[in-house]
Amino acid sequence: MSMSTSTEVVAHHWAFAIFLIVAIGLCCLMLIGGWFLGGRARARHKNTPFESGIDSVGTARLRLSAKFYLVAMFFVIFDVEALYLFAWSTSIRESGWIGFVEAAIFILVLLAGLVYLVRIGALDWTPVRSRRELVNPENSNSNRQQ
Incomplete structure (x- = not known):
């Protein structure tokens, strides 16, 4: 009886399990693809913010009240x-x-x-x-x- 119960559970939830596997696989594929295909800039100005061609002044950190x-x-x-x-x-x-x-x-x-x-x-x-x-x-x- 326990065999048929576990078989019922697997048969009932197989579509959701496949959905989870495919979703996780697609997320991993996109992350790995972006890492491989993305450009890499190692210049000095790489980490400075770009604001419509205007050099930034000050810091982006604000102390809120x-x-x-x-x-x-x-x-x-x-x-x-x-x-x-x-x-x-x-x-x-x-x-x-x-x-x-x-x-x-x-x-x-x-x-x-x-x-x-x-x-x-x-x-x-x-x-x-x-x-x-x-x-x-x-x-x-x-x-x-x-």
């Missing part, structure tokens, strides 16, 4: 929230009122987190000087006139 990473993390957090809510919405009839209350608590906790982020200024991108001008516009005008 940590705020960009914070926005990316917030996006991931709230995107996962949307994923959970989508899964909940597809099963709303089966979950009933208990599921609705749980989803409401989930949303309220995330909204509390969002309010906390706004209150501590994690989403505020304006410089400190501009914030002071927004809070006390009279003081900033008198400081400029002096």
